[in-house]
Amino acid sequence: MKVDLTGPLYSSLENATEEYKQAKAGGDIGQAKKKALECSRIMKVLAEKIPSQKDAYLKKAEKWERLADNVKNTILERKNVPIGSGRESRKIGSGTGNKRGGEHGSSEEDEVEAGDEFISYAESLIAKSNVRWDDIGGLEEAKLLMKETIAIAGLQKPESIKPWKGIMLFGPPGTGKTLLAAAAAGSLDATFFDIKADKVLSKYFGESSKLVSALYSAARKHSPSIVFIDEFDAISLSREGDISESSRRLLSTLLSELDGLQDKKSDRLLLTLAATNTPWDLDPAVLSRFPRWIKVSLPDKTACKEIIKIHIKDLDASKLDLDKLASACVEKCYSGRDLQNLCQQAVWNMIQQENKDLDSLADLPYAELSKRKLNVTPLKHEYFEAAFEKIRSPLTKEQLDKYEKWDKEFGG
Numbered sequence: 001m002k003v004d005l006t007g008p009l010y011s012s013l014e015n016a017t018e019e020y021k022q023a024k025a026g027g028d029i030g031q032a033k034k035k036a037l038e039c040s041r042i043m044k045v046l047a048e049k050i051p052s053q054k055d056a057y058l059k060k061a062e063k064w065e066r067l068a069d070n071v072k073n074t075i076l077e078r079k080n081v082p083i084g085s086g087r088e089s090r091k092i093g094s095g096t097g098n099k100r101g102g103e104h105g106s107s108e109e110d111e112v113e114a115g116d117e118f119i120s121y122a123e124s125l126i127a128k129s130n131v132r133w134d135d136i137g138g139l140e141e142a143k144l145l146m147k148e149t150i151a152i153a154g155l156q157k158p159e160s161i162k163p164w165k166g167i168m169l170f171g172p173p174g175t176g177k178t179l180l181a182a183a184a185a186g187s188l189d190a191t192f193f194d195i196k197a198d199k200v201l202s203k204y205f206g207e208s209s210k211l212v213s214a215l216y217s218a219a220r221k222h223s224p225s226i227v228f229i230d231e232f233d234a235i236s237l238s239r240e241g242d243i244s245e246s247s248r249r250l251l252s253t254l255l256s257e258l259d260g261l262q263d264k265k266s267d268r269l270l271l272t273l274a275a276t277n278t279p280w281d282l283d284p285a286v287l288s289r290f291p292r293w294i295k296v297s298l299p300d301k302t303a304c305k306e307i308i309k310i311h312i313k314d315l316d317a318s319k320l321d322l323d324k325l326a327s328a329c330v331e332k333c334y335s336g337r338d339l340q341n342l343c344q345q346a347v348w349n350m351i352q353q354e355n356k357d358l359d360s361l362a363d364l365p366y367a368e369l370s371k372r373k374l375n376v377t378p379l380k381h382e383y384f385e386a387a388f389e390k391i392r393s394p395l396t397k398e399q400l401d402k403y404e405k406w407d408k409e410f411g412g
């Protein structure tokens with residue numbers, strides 16, 4: 001497997017940028033210069049690692065070199081600003097209104113510092129997905145709609161035909177929403193931006209709408225792209241209509257990306273998928289403007305059977321009555337995640353039953369151990385019966401009714 005080193009590079013870049021800023025604010029010329037050169041070096045490595053962005057990174061490397069050369073002037077200049085006119089302001093040119101010489105230098109600085117931070121973070125959210133549609137049991141309607149959307153987006157077509165640009169997946173936890181997004185990205189081999197809404201909000205509180213813009217510009221650059229925003233409710237908790245100003249800005253940037261106003265090149269595939277376990281927490285603006293909604297429900301009997309088969313796929317299931325098992329799972333309100341846990345527990349029960357000597361085997365040298373085989377037998381009902389005792393669905397009938405009711409009123 002190829003190891004992706006760009007994630008660590010982005011975080012070293014972030015650290016070096018921060019250290020540069022601190023050194024500059026503290027008037028430490030030597031350290032500031034050193035850090036600017038380090039940023040330049042990282043940019044050059046990134047240029048090599050990401051051929052599609054080579055020119056952009058090389059340009060930034062040059063800018064950092066220029067900043068390194070000018071750092072002495074920049075710092076001395078700051079020290080000469082008369083007392084009382086914002087001398088101690090940390091960010092040059094950040095709205096304190098002080099006119100200084102060397103305007104060119106400072107705007108370049110702002111650009112290279114601020115732009116990079118958001119773009120770097122956006123690009124660090126790129127994940128790799130190996131999930132395929134076949135790894136998902138049931139959810140036929142959701143899979144079909146997503147496949148159709150992707151196909152329409154990719155095909156040549158008249159201009160007035162536009163695929164959905166955003167799909168909101170909602171339903172109880174553990175039902176496969178994240179899995180669906182990963183399968184869409186994995187089967188397309190698309191660039192997959194995997195975002196946890198609350199993490200982004202807490203990291204960039206107040207500036208998260210800038211991150212959203214950077215995110216979509218990175219997604220356009222790396223298309224075909226899937227932007228997946230998990231726990232979407234964290235962005236738009238409606239709490240009696242009272243959401244914070246920064247969430248509101250973030251939301252409106254995001255929704256205008258979805259409206260496609262900023263995306264002139266409609267031939268590029270850029271699909272936004274979002275997921276929430278608590279659709280009733282969403283802001284009304286999201287309800288009316290998110291293009292497509294898909295309810296992701298608990299698996300029915302057929303789906304339970306499929307999901308069980310997926311999770312025991314290379315084991316012998318010929319002695320199992322899968323219909324009976326699946327009915328019991330429906331009865332217990334199991335989600336896909338519960339089914340996965342059930343299968344894991346049942347397989348574990350089989351392993352313990354058939355391999356009584358595991359603890360003494362663990363004393364063997366590894367070379368010896370790796371020559372031996374684990375005893376594996378066909379799965380039996382008793383293993384599942386014992387597993388049923390351990391796996392409890394966290395969902396109550398009342399909670400499930402809440403999803404139904406919400407779907408009737410707002411979904412679709």
Ligand SMILES: Nc1ncnc2c1ncn2[C@@H]1O[C@H](COP(=O)(O)OP(=O)(O)O)[C@@H](O)[C@H]1O
Pocket residue numbers: 135136137138139172173174175176177178179180275307310335336337338340
């Ligand atoms: N429909 C499904 N088919 C196969 N496995 C599933 C399904 N739904 C859930 N799972 C299993 O449960 C895990 C958690 O599912 P996830 O997609 O994270 O749920 P959600 O995002 O809806 O909370 C998955 O990694 C997968 O192993």
Ligand SMILES: [Mg+2]
Pocket residue numbers: 177178179230275
């Ligand atoms: Mg999830």
